[in-house]
Structures are given as structure tokens and as C-alpha cells.
Amino acid sequence: MASELEPEVQAIDRSLLECSAEEIAGKWLQATDLTREVYQHLAHFVPKIYCRGPNPFPQKEDMLAQHVLLGPMEWYLCGEDPAFGFAKLEQANKPSHLCGRVFKVGEPTYSCRDCAVDPTCVLCMECFLGSVHRDHRYRMTTSGGGGFCDCGDTEAWKEGPYCQKHELNTSEIEEEEDPLVHLSEDMIARTYNIFAIMFRYAVEILTWEKENELPGDLEMVEKSDTYYCMLFNDEVHTYEQVIYTLQKAVNCTQKEAIGFATTVDRDGRRSVRYGDFQYCEQAKSVIVRNTSRQTKPLKVQVMHSSIVAHQNFGLKLLSWLGSIIGYSDGLRRILCQVGLQEGPDGENSSLVDRLMLSDSKLWKGARSVYHQLFMSSLLMDLKYKKLFAIRFANNYERLQNDYVTDDHDREFSITDLSVQIFTVPSLARMLITEENLMTIIIKTFMDHLKHRDAQGRFQFERYTALQAFKFRRVQSLILDLKYVLISKPTEWSDELRRKFLEGFDAFLELLKCMQGMDPITRQVGQHIEMEPEWEAAFTLQMKLTHVISMMQDWCALDEKVLIEAYKKCLAVLMHCHSGFTDGEQPITLSICGHSVETIRYCVSQEKVSIHLPVSRLLAGLHVLLSKSEVAYKFPELLPLSELSPPMLIEHPLRCLVLCAQVHAGMWRRNGFSLVNQIYYYHNVKCRREMFDKDIVMLQTGVSMMDPNHFLMIMLSRFELYQIFSTPDYGKRFSSEITHKDIVQQNNTLIEEMLYLIIMLVGERFSPGVGQVNATDEIKREIIHQLSIRPMAHSELVKSLPEDENKETGMESVIEAVASFKKPGLTGRGMYELKSECAKEFNLYFYHFSRAEQSKAEEAQRKLKRQNREDTALPPPVLPPFCPLFASLVNILQSDVMLCIMGTILQWAVEHNGYAWSESMLQRVLHLIGMALQEEKQHLENVMEEHVVTFTFTQKISKPGEAPNNSPSILAMLETLQNAPYLEVHKDMIRWILKTFNAIKKIRESSSTSPVAETEGTIMEESSRDKDKAERKRKAEIARLRREKIMAQMSEMQRHFIDENKELFQQTLELDASTSAVFDNSPVVSDMTLTALGPAQTWVPEQRQFVTCILCQEEQEVKVESRAMVLAAFVQRSTVLSKNRSKFIHDPDKYDPLFMHPDLSCGTHTGSCGHVMHAHCWQRYFDSVQAKEQRRQQRLRLHTSYDVENGEFLCPLCECLSNTVIPLLLPPRNIFNRLNFSDQPNLTQWIRTISLQIKALQVLRKEESTPTTASSKKSETMGELQLPEGFRPDFHPKNPYSESIKEMLTTFGTATYKVGLKVHPNEEDPRVPIMCWSSCAYTIQSIERILSDEDKPLFGPLPCRLDDCLRSLTRFAAAHWTVASLSVVQGHFCKLFASLVPNKNHEDLPCILDIDVFHLLVGLVLAFPALQCQDFSGISLGTGDLHIFHLVTVAHIVQILLTSCTEEDGMDQENSTGEEELAVLALYKTLRQYTGSALKEINSGWHLWRSVKAGIMPFLKCSALFFHYLNGVPSPSELEATGTSHFEHLCHYLSLPNNLICLFQENSEMVNSLIESWCHNSEVKRYLEGQRDAISYPREPNKLIDLPEDYSSLINQASNFSCPKSGGDKSRAPTLCLVCGTLLCSQSYCCQTELEGEDVGACTAHTYSCGSGVGIFLRVRECQVLFLAGKTKGCFYAPPYLDDYGETDQGLRRGNPLHLCKERFKKIQKLWQQHSITEEIGHAQEANQTFVGIDWQHL
């Protein structure tokens, strides 16, 4: 060992220890050239302290550095002992009221949604808990590291900027007080000196780029030949590549390589070799060679050790400075001053500038150290923050350029500080006005996107990998722009206006480069060859969305700015489209006597682009003109006359036509890229600044032009002009049957066009377009989302656009429109639309996708039917338009519109084939409805003397003019009302006619306008239809009643299925409704029911018939028939364990005969209860196996089950299984052949059994010692004197059929294999033990659950559980028949010897170390192997009873020894009861045997109480066991909850109520046994306090307690560091819910080897904590993780919910989370029921992605 350490642990240089900080400081105080003096000191000592060997020694280095290097500086600075000096400084300091705590990775941060100025303003947990915001709406996130707490920053919070702690410091704050006043002149001078020298030194050495040479003033006289081969981090190479390369290059182990790689990743560099130059150079060349093949090579430098030493000290120095300035704000200010002071080289020469500008050249570790220093100094000093901000803005372009070419993530770049600077409103404003920051950011951004097409637009096509990489990085500049704009100005100065508009100009330049980018042309003939690049353009659009909105928000705040911006935007748009009418002859369109000129342009033939940001920005500004009323106040300042409506609408219209054509299938050959673009165009992330604004632009255009002209241009762009301009075009269809596709295409286009008109008139919920406010807009969005179906909070949030503060405004209105339904045990809370809001539903809401539209339609119609209303979905009443848009409504009553409506209605009336569509008609009806609503509104709101110009009703009553002479629209509607093929729309037509009449009535009453002559027809129509309507109404009522009944039926059905699903899936849903099916209770009085012994109640055997789920054949369960089996799952379990550190080390040698009472490793058997023929199952399993092998070869896929390990899914319920249990009759009845009336008592019985055992032991010895002399054998036999009636040579015949015997072996072997984790071996003597043990353990675990839940012992059990326990018990009892008789006898002897001493077995565990229930089960089930050779007449029942009594006696002794405590105050001295006196006597006897080591207790009452409490679990388990073994029905008292049932249990188990009687009846024998137990040395040791023992009753095992507030878990986890990599923060801290251990999951550092494979910390932990099964909480993800074995796992919903009843897996939403106790209980129950593995199986079957996850690495 010593030799290995030798080069590392060198004796510390004496000269170092002899240094005196005080002396050195004294020397410095005298020095004339302090810099030279200090540098000499550093040059001499630094290389002696740092970098003395291949590996760093941080503690030693830190200690020496403090002593020799930093100590003198502290002395110098304080002028006295720093221990006093710093304390004085701290006292005199007026601490800042800023918190400034720098966040660690994973630390929780909080932002108040009500008070934070923007979402980047956050609080640390401590400040948050002490602030007013904890009662506000807040959001919680985990920090990615970096950033600091904004507590105390008045600019960050609208309210409550201070927490309680930081508020204290604010009382005496005088603004702008200079902190230096608290320092002495001397102190200031000294501090200044030393800071200046040290800061300069650190900057100089960290930015030093030479590898072999130090700065002149640090160079040493003699230079050793010691070098480091330094490996640097990059983001190009993977962990694996680095590890692999290192192993090759420096010849290290994999473990060392992992260590190097981890440090390189964390710190940014690590030396991987130390030695002479040659040696290091060699490693470097190998690394470079190995990594340069595909990518650029890893960065490696061979550096002289002294350089590395100085650099290490440089870093130390920066952290030291950071901590020193913590003592005093004055020191902080001096440091800031030093840092920002310009050096001799002028511009950019300050230390701060130098560091920033070399940022991208520094390694990660150095960067984070100086970033932290900046944060704790420059950003914490209000004066210098401003100066620093200016430096930062000045260098902005260079820093960004460096960042873009660098490959480290942004969090490691100085540019990331922008969020700290730009989000401060005052700084942002100053930087805009003084440094022109907006323009700088935009220009810098533009400079990086140089790739343009001929028109100067961005071109992302054919980007190289490098360009794409740069594009990704440069996007962060948009984020900076967002920060700058995030807080809007309240006051405008002229300078701010000027600079903002300058920035706006730059922004328009940017948008101009996007206007029309990525143009597309329709592909005809063949499919496109390559999908064009489209994502980059959309990424840009998406990132800019908020910025565009914020630009508009800024403009809206100042009228002057708005006017200027509008002008600028218009100018740019005109410039973009200046040539749009060039070169083409205009064409003339005319319909109904209107005509208009337009250009010749077809979307389907020419280039079209989806990107029109300039048009859309103008649309946004136009709305603002209306909203702010600038348009009315200063029309003369606006260039309204320059607006050319046809030019404005042209491009947005093309874009919308493109969407329509895509929908009509005309662009199919253009591939998916187009489909995706159309999708995003409408998507919630983009639509606000894309689709929505196109609609606004069209609305703008239409409101400024003749609607007839607009409609004609629109028809032309939709390529439908021909159809509607040619009167007879409708007749085309019969002749055009051959062009069915074309007709359908046109139909779709007509539908789309009508939809567009509906939107143009109906969408007036943007403030400025219609007379609404922002709340109305959100309300309407929510109403329409909830019209589709009830939704959870998060779904709603996702469907609404978020603003730059990540707010949707939903909370403010949700109460008004929806009611909240709380979640149950699963699922989430839901919002349901209030019924009174249904009337605001608009079927043609413009944000519906097609699927949503049809779902909403269906849902709303259904609702109406349920309310017994008609099913018409008429258009809602709309708010009025703002004046600027008011003329839009005229489109509805324009001639061309009426012509279009008339034409379509005509088609519907003629009803010829597929020439029209129902949706077309539906839209026309909707439009008519809108027009009627509009007219009605106009009439109702009309002012006195005003003429209503909206006269739609009149127009539709007029028949067509000659020569056409078509009927009026109204007439056609009346006709259609009775058309049989329009059943669905009848209600709507009826509604239209009704509304029409209503409007007429209003008109008549006001009689301001002439009434048309249509009344007669309407009246006539209504009387004719009167009785028809009555009949229909009745039919309708009948139909509704039928529907209601059907609904009730299906509801009941659903309930039934749900309940039964529970039955299948829930192991132990102890619900009364799911009571056991097998109830074979005969008519016997309960009081006589006895489960065992000679007095056992005789139960007539019931015949049992079962049906095979595979072949559906019914069969009786019989001894001699073919075996029937239950699918079963055997697993190891630690659920009941009281000692999780214990596990089986060497399973091949492990002896499971005695279970320790800590139950540390049990074997649990479960079953879904589904019965199959053994041979049917065999066939099924073989086929599964074969299929699996084929599949694995083909697909290499995993399944949720492991066939090679015998796993399969139950063919009926898909429950995970790994073996089968045979179904058997009660096995005791088969062997119970002799029944003499005279049975031995306990004493006699023990004697007899002891004799028999002795005989057997002699015989076994005989057999095992090979003797040739047969005479000798018979001799001993003779001596032996076999007990009476005992015939050891007798071998009973196995009564079972071959098939059953085979299954007994199969299940026995499976239990053995799984329970011990060994290879199957049916001959192994431990097989029967494992069978008994599994039976005992399973019963114990079920008893535990029943007790925990306060359920009665024999209450209704689900039948799958009942079946499982019955089969398991009977199987375990029958298994000995297939095992070796002598082996089972051997086990019996040994078990028996643990209670009745036998000199052949002296090394058995002591009575304290045996679980008595396991012992009981083993003894009872092994006993037949002995009893079958006994012909003396002792019955099996007698044996059972005596065994049971004997074990009970032992257990009582166990309890008295371990579990009796006398409680003070509750003393009941007068123990008068029989039991109490008896137990007191017994206790005294025990004390006597233990030599009074047992504590003295005088209260029989207490003792008896302890015994009763302690023995209950055992009695309950025994009752279950004998119940299933012997088939004796349970007494009804035990089927009900309530009192303890102690007496009933005793009676059922054939025990005296006074258990102590057992001791008295056979006192001699029992006393001798007790004496032998008490004399065991372990008992002595226990009583002397040298060891522990389990006490009774055992405490129930629960999952750990979880805190109510999730953030305290996050906080706990953020303090957790990886246990293996020295203080590093763990990336995926994961909490074991079973034992509470925190683990470092999913990371290399904590991988370990398990059975020859690398596994993650969680998997490794499951093996020690849960024998392969684990339940974890992934704290960062807020996700529960279930693991089973190495290959199985799933994620499960966490027990934490937000206020909306939703979980937040991944912590993406950040709503506060609280523990849901019920859900946590459910997880606990899954665990207690051993259902985790099953749950994983179901989850994996349901979700295939779970199958692909590498669970073992978690």
C-alpha cells in the first residue's frame, strides 16, 4: 500500500508550515512595490502547494493555501487578526436587503403568479416561506443551477418584495447610501490594494493560454520536468467515447476512466496523466488520434504543472474573494470598482471585460466560479449592476458571437447572465435608450442568418450541420429580446420612443426577411422527391411569436409610437408587395351586376407562402388603431388613404385558400411537410400571430371595400368563380359524373369558402375588432373547449395560447363558465361547462380542428336531446363590431352572398346526386341564421329615428329576377323543411323560420319599414303542420323515454363491468359486494365449529366442479382424475420484513427450515384464481414459448413477461403468472384412516413421538453407514425396541393420479426455484420446506392486511384470494406425497427438536429466533410423513392438536420473554382474574428459569394483556391455516368486524380461553421444556441486553411518511449529493418509499455490478431492500417508479396532486403539489398485496413504450 501512495502523499515541505501569515502581511505593509512582493510570494509558494502529483488532494491543498497564501492577505486586509477583523466588519455592515442566494441544481424555486413582474423573478424556499406570496397563486420549479433569489429586489415584485427575514434590513435603508462610509480610510486603501493585485492575478492566470510558460513575473528559477496531460470537456463526444478512449490512451481501468470522464463533464477539465513531457505528449496523441475520426478531436493540452497550479489557485482566489465580500457591502463595492476599472489598454481592458471576453475559451469549472463571483458582487450592488449592464451590452455582439461558435450549453456561458440584467425594468429601459440594445440584439441575430434567397429572404434549405447548429444557438438571442421587452414602459420619453422605433425598424427588417419565405408550388403528376425543410422557419416563427405580440403591446401604450409603427409597417409591406400587380393584365369579374378588376392568380398553380409576418403585424396594429381609438382621434395622422384593400387581403387570402385546397386533397403530392405546416399554422402555439391575424387582415380589408367585390375576388381565389357566375352551372353535375373527384373537390372548396365567410363575420372576440374585452375572449375559448367534453385544468391550459408570462388568463374566468368536479382515487379533476353557457356555442368556432368540431357538434346535440330540446345549433348572438369594422356585417346581405346562398339552396332542393353536400347546406343555414341574428340585434338596439339598413329578411323574401325566376330563399327553405333527406337539419330550418317570423313581428310593431308579403304562406304553413307537429312531439317524447331507459341500462352494464374488473385486478379489495363464491358451510351450529384435533367438526365432503378456461370443459375435482390447476405467481418478498439489511448471501447453501421472526425473506404466492386443465395449460404455455422464441428472433423485442423464466400471462385476465397450483380436495380426509377413541394426552404424545424419532434416527444412521454385517444391523434393531405400532418400513401408496403428482412437483419446484433463486432441482431436500414456508408466509401477509384494514378474519374475501389460499394450503399439505419420505421425516425431526430437545440436533436456533407460525405449518404439514408409519392408533387430528398446543406454549413463552412491559400509572395491582393469576405464576416460573434476568413484573393484568395482544396474529393465522387445511367453515362471529374475538378464536382452534391452562395441564412436561428453552445461551444474552429480539405483536410495515407539501421533498433532494462522486449533486435523486433511502439514480457514478451486469442505483437497491421489487419516487420528475427484477418496470402516477386534482409528472406545470393520502394508501396497498409486479405487467401490456425502457439502469 505504502508504495502506491508514495508519490502522492509527500511530506509537507517544512518551509510551508513555518510560514507566518502575520509576518508576511507585515512585510507587505512595509513594501514599496506591493505587486512585486505579492507576486514573488505566489511564484514561490503556489507550485509548492498545488499540483504535486497525478491526483489532486483538495483538503491538503486548501489547508496549505489558507495558511500560506490566503492567510497573509486576510491579515493584510484587516490589519489585525482576521478572526477579529472580519467579525468587526460584519458587525459594522449594514447588510443588503437583497437575498441573492445562488441556486444549486435541483433546488426548488418559487414564482408568484400574482406579483412577480415576470416569470424569471423567483424566490428561494426560505424567502418564499417567509413571504406573502405563499398564500398567492404560485408556481414551483426546480432550478437548473445558476440564477439567484430575487427577494428584496423591488423591481422584481409588484407587491411584497421582501420576505420577513429581508424586510428587517430595509427599515433604515437610505437609498443610494454609499456603503464605503462604514469603512476606515486605511481599510479602504488596503482592501483596494490587495483586491486589485489578486483579482488581476486571477484573471491573468486563468486567461493565460501558453502551455509551457508562465507570465514573466511568476516564472520560477528552476523548472521541473512535470507535466499534466489535460483533457477538456466538449459537448460533441459521448461519455462512452471518452471512457473508451481513456482506457486505451492512458491505460487505466474502466472505473478510473469513468471517474475521469465524470470530472471532465462536471469541471470541464481533468488531468489524465502526470509525468514528464514525453510521457504526457504520448497520451495526448493517442487521445487525439482516437477521437478525430468522425468529429473534431477531443481537446487535450500538455501543460506544465506550475501553470495548472497557478490556475487552481486562481480559482480558489476567486471563491475567496466571493466569500470575503460577504462580510461587508463596502468590500463588495471595492471589488466591483476594481473589476470595472479600465486598465491601461483603454476600451474593454477592465478585469471584468477581460474575463467576459475570454469566456468561451475557459473551461467549465473556471466559468462557473467567476460567474458566481459576478453574481455575488456586480449583480448585488445596485450602483455597479448598472455599470456592469452597460459593459455587458457593449460587449453583447462579441459575447454572442463567441457563444454561437462555442459548443457548451448556454447555462455555462456568460451570455446567460442576460436574464439577470435585461429583466430588470430600469436596466432594460436604460440599455434601450442609452445603448440601443434592441437594435443591437436584432442586428446581431440577423448577422447570423446570412443565407438568403434572391429576394433577400431567409433560406433554411440545404443548411449544413454547422449552420443548423449555429441556428439553434442563435435562437437564444430572441429570448434576450423577449427579456428586454417583458416589462412594458409606463412612461415614455422622446428618447425611448426614438430608440424603440429604431429597434422596431430593425425588427421589421427581420420580419421582411421572413415575409414569403419557404414558398411552395403545388406538385402535380408525381409526388415530391424530397420533403422540403420547413421546421427551421416555423421554429423561428414560434420563437418570435411572443416578441411580435410584445412589440404590439408596446405600440399600444403610446399613441405616437403606434402611429409611427403603423406607418413603418405599412411602408415595409408595400415594399414587399410592390410588384404584385406588375406584368399581368387585370381580369374583370362580374356577378349580379357587380363587377371588379383583379389580377390573374391561381394558388394551385403559382408560388404561395405561409409566412407573412409583416402583413400580420400590420393587422395587429390596425386592430390597435381601433382599440385605442387612435383611428378616430387622429385620422389625419394615419395613412389610411394609402391603404389598398385588395393588396392587404391578397396574401392572407392566398394562405387561407391554400389551407382549403390542402383540405380538399389538391396538394396530396406535396407530402407531409405541407400538412405539418398547415397544422402549426392553426396550432395554439402559432395561431395568434398567424391564422388569427390573417382572419383579422381579411376583416380589415372587407370592412374597407364593397362586399360584393370582396366576394368575387374570394370566389376567384378559391377557383370557384366559374361555378357561381354561370347561372346554369348547377346543371353541370349530371354531365360530369365522370369527374367525380373534381366535383367533390369543388364541394369541399365551397364548404371551406362558406366557413371562411362565417369566420369573417362571426369572429369578433378580439378587443378592437368587436366590442369586447380580453376576458370575453378567453371565456369564449374555454366555452368552446368545454363544449367538446369536460376537461382537466392542464388540458384547458394547453388549448389556450400562453402569453409571455406563461399565463392564459384562464383562472380569472373559469368559475364563470365551468363547474369543477373533484377527482376520485384515479383520474383527475374535471371542469364541466355550465349549462347556461351552452347558448354561446358556435359550431363554426374558428379554433376548432375538424375532429373537435364534429365531436363538439355531437356532444351539443346529445346535450340538447337530453334536455328535450330541439337539436338545432343556431349561431349565437354576437357582440357588435367596433366602428372601424362595422361595415363587415353587410357581407351577409350583399347581392353576391345572396346569390351564393340561393344557388346552394337550389342545389339542395333539386337534390341531384353528389352535386352538393349536406355540410354545404348546413353552412348556408348557419350564415342565414347569423344574418337573422344580426338583423334582430339591429332592430332591438335601434335608436329613435334611426333607419335599420340591415334588411336581410326582405331580401330573402324576394324571388329571383328574370330571366331566372328562381324562388326566393325563404320559399326554398320552406320546401326543404319537408325534404325527407334533410332530417338532421330540420330543427335548424324550423329555427330559421321561427326567427324570421319573430323579426317580422318586431318590424311590424315598430313599422318603420315596409313588410314583405310573405306572411300568408308562413301562417298557412303553420296551420297545415299543426297536428303533424303534435304527432311528432308525441313521438319525440316516446323516443326520449326510450333513450333514457337505454341509457340507464347501459349505465348499469358499465357499472357491472367496472365492478368485475375490480374483482379481476384488485387482489384484496375487501368489499362486501365481492363476497366469496364458494360458501360450503353446512348446517352446523357455530358454537360447535372446531377446526382441528380429534374434536374437529366433521364436514360432509362437497363435490366440486370446475370449468377449464381454455377448453370450457367442466370437471370434478377428484383424487384420481386429471389435474386442474390455477395460474399462480410466486415471488420473493420483504414486505413483512423487520430487517431489510438481511438477505440470502449464498442461496445454494442456505437452509430455510427455520424462519427467523424478523420474516426478512419470505416467498409469496398469489393467483388470479383462473382454473385450467393441467394439460391445457401445458399446451398453452408451450405455444407461448414457441411464439416468443420466434418473435425474439424476428424483432428482438421485450415482452412484459419473461418466458425463459417460466412466466406467462393468464389466458383469461392477462395476469402475470410463473407457475400453476393444482386444485385438491382436503388432503387430511384421505389419510385419516385410523380413529381410535382413546387418544394420548400431550405428555404421552410427546414421549411417543420422541421414541419414534429416535428409532428413525437410529435407522437413518444404519442406512448411511455401509455395514456388511447384516447381523449387526438386526442386532441394533432389536435393541432399539420399536415403539408399539410403529412400522418404519411401511411406505404408503400415493393416492393421487399421475397428472396431479406431476403438478405437485411442478409447483413445488417453482416455489423452490423462485424462493431461493436457484436452479430448479425437484430432488432437493429443501423443496418441501419452501412449499410450507410459502404457505405460511402468504397466510401471514394476508392476516397482516386484514388487521391493518380492520377487516374481519373470515369476512368476505374475493374469490380469487379464497381459491388461492385454499389451493396453496392443500397443495402444501399434499406435497410430502411426492417428496422423499425420509427427507420429510428428517425435517419433522429437526423442527420438533427445536421445541423438544434432542441430542442429535443441538445447533438449532433458540426459541427467540424462530417464527412460530412457520414452525407450526412445517410441523403440521410434515407430520403425516411420520404418522403414516404409525399404526398405534394415534390419529392425525390428535397430532395436529398437540403440535398446535405445543407451538402455542412456545409462543406464549416467547411473548413473555420479549414483549411484556409494565406501564406506569395504569397499574392494576389487584389481579383477580383466573388468567391474570395464572399468567403471573407462569411469569414467576420463567424468572426462576432465567435466573431472575427477566425484569420483575407484578401485574398479572398487564401480563395477560400483553400475551393476548401478542398472540392474536398467531391465532388468526392459525385459524386461517386450519380452516383451509381441514375445510371446517368459519364461525359466523369471525365473519364480522368488531371486538377482538379472542374467545371465538380459541374455541375454533380448540384452545382453552385461559391459554395458561395449557401450561397447567401438562405441567411437568411443559416445565421441563420451558426450562430447556430458557437455558439457551442466546436467551441469556438477550436478557442481559447483549442482543435484540423481535417483540410481539409485530408492528405493521408501512411505506415511509411523505410530507404534505411536495416542495419540501424537492428541497430535501436538492441537498442530497451523490454518495460516490464526492459532494456532486445527483441528477436524478430517487427516494425508496419502502425504507426512505435517497439514491442517485440513472447515472454512471452509482452503477454497480449485480450478477455480472451493470445496474443503476435503484435496481441495486431493490435487491437489498425489496428482494427485487422496489417502489420509488423520482423526486425531480414527481413520478412513482415500480421496479421488479432487472427487466421490468413502469412509471406510476404519484400521490401528489395540484389544486385542480391533477398530477404533474415531470413537474412541467409547476403548480403547488400536495399529498393525496388516499392515493398514497393505494400504492401502499399494492405493495402490501404483493401486486407491484402484476401492476407492472398490466402497465407494460397497456403501454408498449414501457417495454423498451432500460429499467435496470435506473
Ligand SMILES: [Zn+2]
Ligand atoms: Zn432568498
Ligand SMILES: [Zn+2]
Ligand atoms: Zn428573503
Ligand SMILES: [Zn+2]
Ligand atoms: Zn404574490
Ligand SMILES: [Zn+2]
Ligand atoms: Zn381444459
Ligand SMILES: [Zn+2]
Ligand atoms: Zn386469470
Ligand SMILES: [Zn+2]
Ligand atoms: Zn429501500
Ligand SMILES: [Zn+2]
Ligand atoms: Zn451517483
